[in-house]
Amino acid sequence: MGRWQGGAGERLKEAALGLFASKGYDGTTVAEIAAAAGLTERTFFRHFSDKKEVLFVDQAEFERTFLDALPERSDDPMWLISAVLDTAAGLFPEERREWSRARQRVIDANVALRERELLKLSALAVALTGALTGRGIDPISAALAAESGVTVFRTAFTVWVTPDEERGFAEIQQTVLSRLQTLLD
Template sequence: MARWQGGAAERLKEAALELFQIQGYDGTTVAEIAAAAGVTERTFFRHFTDKREVLFFDQREFERTFLDSLPEGTADPMALVAAVLGGAARLFGEERRAWARARQSVIGGNAGLQERELLKLSLLAVSLTRELTERGIDPISAALAAETAVTVFRTTFTAWVADAETRPFPAIHDEVLGRLRALYSI
């Protein structure tokens, strides 16, 4: 009997992404992903509800990173946006850039995955808005701050995964936030 190997979820993510790039998302089956990772389909479904979730497995961690970055006692919406982006940068170190680029290329080639990515960001904005209103920020300012944070994040992320980009995530989000501030003064 073969010895059990740990790290099945990570192997499944890597195998899925590689197959999605080679065969396309629609051309890849769960059975192929499981076989490439050296596990059974049953093991796949212990970790993921479907093949789409391989690309979106960390929604709770993703949201939690943003929410945990909100400072206490601050009511300045732009300071909150900057703090949230600074916290999010922890998720986007150089060691993740190649995977993020590959993931984004798969998502960019599939309308259903693009829709799921937009839903992920929309849910983030809802969570941020709720958290800000619970901290006493009026609902309109909370919504504007949350949507701004998501917009700046999305713009930063898009630049960060661009083929020729080498700057670290925080440097890009500082630039994007600076450009947003410059728009206010026009």
């Protein structure tokens, strides 16, 4: 097992996803993931705190992408959120779709992982609310805009990973946002 081989984190993610798909999340051990990646358990734990983090490891980067995309000036909270969503769509290029579909199947099959996914999105809404209030948006408008933005993102992602969907993430997300705006008119 190569201690210094490059790409260990990605190899572990790919091995874990394959094992989760074939054996189930609960039926897969860290030792099996490491072995399938040609690495040691010790290497696994250098990259991930536990096996669920293989699916959620990029949480800080994910949240930072949304927050960094928030424009500095505007008093329109939904315009700000729309700008954030446009930037965040870049997290989901076409080449990531199959991995995202496989990841979502694993999450959908496990209650604890679904809860973790919802916590991730809830934390994002809280962070966006704080960022909006920090830019002078009143707390209620900030919370409504942030929660709406997360709902648009989550709905777009759900559509994007459906088996027969071919549209790009940005297009889907814009359609979902337009639908929300139509509902509010």
